[in-house]
Amino acid sequence: MLGPGACADPSQRESSCDAHGCRAHPVTTPSPVVSLLEIDGVVCASCFGETILLCPPALHRLPCFWALRSSSESRPQHLPLRPAEMEKSDDRTEVVLLACGSFNPITNMHLRLFELARDHLHATGRYRVVKGIISPVGDTYKKKGLIEACHRLAMIRLATADSDWVQVDPWESSQNEWLETVRVLRHHQQKLAVEQNLKSPPDSGIPVKKGQKRKLENHEDEPDRICSDRKGTPKLKLLCGGDLLESFRIPNLWKLEDITEIVSDYGLVCISRMGADADKFIYESDILWMYRDNISLVTEWITNDISATKIRRALRRGQSVRYLLPDSVLEYIRKHQLYNPESEDRNTGVILAPIQKYSTGPQ
Numbered sequence: 159m160l161g162p163g164a165c166a167d168p169s170q171r172e173s174s175c176d177a178h179g180c181r182a183h184p185v186t187t188p189s190p191v192v193s194l195l196e197i198d199g200v201v202c203a204s205c206f207g208e209t210i211l212l213c214p215p216a217l218h219r220l221p222c223f224w225a226l227r228s229s230s231e232s233r234p235q236h237l238p239l240r241p242a243e244m245e246k247s248d249d250r251t252e253v254v255l256l257a258c259g260s261f262n263p264i265t266n267m268h269l270r271l272f273e274l275a276r277d278h279l280h281a282t283g284r285y286r287v288v289k290g291i292i293s294p295v296g297d298t299y300k301k302k303g304l305i306e307a308c309h310r311l312a313m314i315r316l317a318t319a320d321s322d323w324v325q326v327d328p329w330e331s332s333q334n335e336w337l338e339t340v341r342v343l344r345h346h347q348q349k350l351a352v353e354q355n356l357k358s359p360p361d362s363g364i365p366v367k368k369g370q371k372r373k374l375e376n377h378e379d380e381p382d383r384i385c386s387d388r389k390g391t392p393k394l395k396l397l398c399g400g401d402l403l404e405s406f407r408i409p410n411l412w413k414l415e416d417i418t419e420i421v422s423d424y425g426l427v428c429i430s431r432m433g434a435d436a437d438k439f440i441y442e443s444d445i446l447w448m449y450r451d452n453i454s455l456v457t458e459w460i461t462n463d464i465s466a467t468k469i470r471r472a473l474r475r476g477q478s479v480r481y482l483l484p485d486s487v488l489e490y491i492r493k494h495q496l497y498n499p500e501s502e503d504r505n506t507g508v509i510l511a512p513i514q515k516y517s518t519g520p521q
């Protein structure tokens with residue numbers, strides 16, 4: 159094993175490994191490296207039973223490094239290297255994931271969606287997921303059995319309390335009317351741009367509009383369609399399950415222009431769900447097919463058909479739902495006696511807001 163001095167000094171790591179005595183494996187040799195492990199920014203490569211330390215330049219010259227990187231099965235999740243001094247040159251696109259839905263109530267599967275999506279995006283090597291946002295729909299959505307947003311928000315807050323990257327956002331549910339998902343995306347992309355502007359130095363070239371932050375916080379306006387690729391601003395993507403994607407085809411539920419904006423300007427990360435065939439659906443939809451490069455399909459191999467509807471049903475029947483949702487959420491449901499036959503009757507016979515809007519109102 160190489161002494162710890164060789165390439166452990168961060169200031170030396172950018173230079174050629176040969177210059178600093180790192181024992182990189184010769185580039186021309188067939189791949190004998192069987193495993194790679196990063197420790198404090200130095201890579202230990204297990205090679206012919208011997209462990210050697212490699213600095214980044216040496217590592218990147220190894221054919222076996224690229225072989226490992228291109229194999230999704232064997233690729234170590236923490237590669238490529240990200241020691242502190244290399245963070246600056248990290249050119250991966252920052253991504254924020256936004257999940258919209260009823261969350262009536264939030265389940266463990268809703269939380270899993272974020273973990274699955276983040277793993278998937280990180281494994282591409284192109285993205286760095288910096289935040290997850292859960293945006294519960296407002297009461298004006300009028301879905302059957304939808305309980306008050308204040309309770310759904312409170313349960314999401316409890317469910318995400320121990321997450322350091324997923325959080326709830328009350329903006330959508332505090333609006334006076336139901337909002338199209340694309341408008342929720344626009345709001346959050348604009349908010350991210352404002353946050354980025356506030357962080358950026360004044361000469362960053364990104365204009366800060368006077369009063370923009372106040373307006374967003376006070377929900378005074380709704381931003382126009384914006385460029386989501388603005389440099390420095392994380393890219394917002396809609397996170398959903400296969401059933402939500404398939405709902406695009408339900409008449410009078412989604413406007414084609416909204417679907418187009420979602421897949422062209424933002425992008426989708428779609429998690430497989432029992433009963434939904436997202437792959438086939440994309441193939442059959444001209445617009446989704448056109449923007450298929452902006453749609454990430456993630457297969458959940460540990461299949462789990464937890465659904466909020468089934469949880470509510472079990473609760474009404476006095477059956478246990480433990481381990482299907484966080485204990486703290488279950489406790490909240492019990493304390494406030496949330497799901498019962500009366501609550502399930504809410505909005506019975508009422509037309510869902512989008513259908514009401516698109517069947518009768520101007521489009």
Ligand SMILES: Nc1ncnc2c1ncn2[C@@H]1O[C@H](COP(=O)(O)OP(=O)(O)OP(=O)(O)O)[C@@H](O)[C@H]1O
Pocket residue numbers: 257258259260261262265267268271397398399400401402429430431432462463464465466467468
């Ligand atoms: N088991 C699951 N697998 C994949 N995606 C899921 C799953 N459960 C929920 N989702 C996704 O989570 C988002 C929010 O879903 P929603 O609040 O409607 O919950 P739900 O469990 O689907 O509710 P319901 O059972 O009432 O349809 C949607 O994009 C939905 O597709």
Ligand SMILES: NC(=O)c1ccc[n+]([C@@H]2O[C@H](COP(=O)(O)O)[C@@H](O)[C@H]2O)c1
Pocket residue numbers: 258259260261294295299301337338339340402411412413416512
């Ligand atoms: N046209 C639209 O933008 C449109 C239509 C239907 C549902 N949605 C959204 O999709 C989500 C669906 O949630 P549910 O699966 O709980 O019904 C909600 O956030 C809802 O607002 C958006």
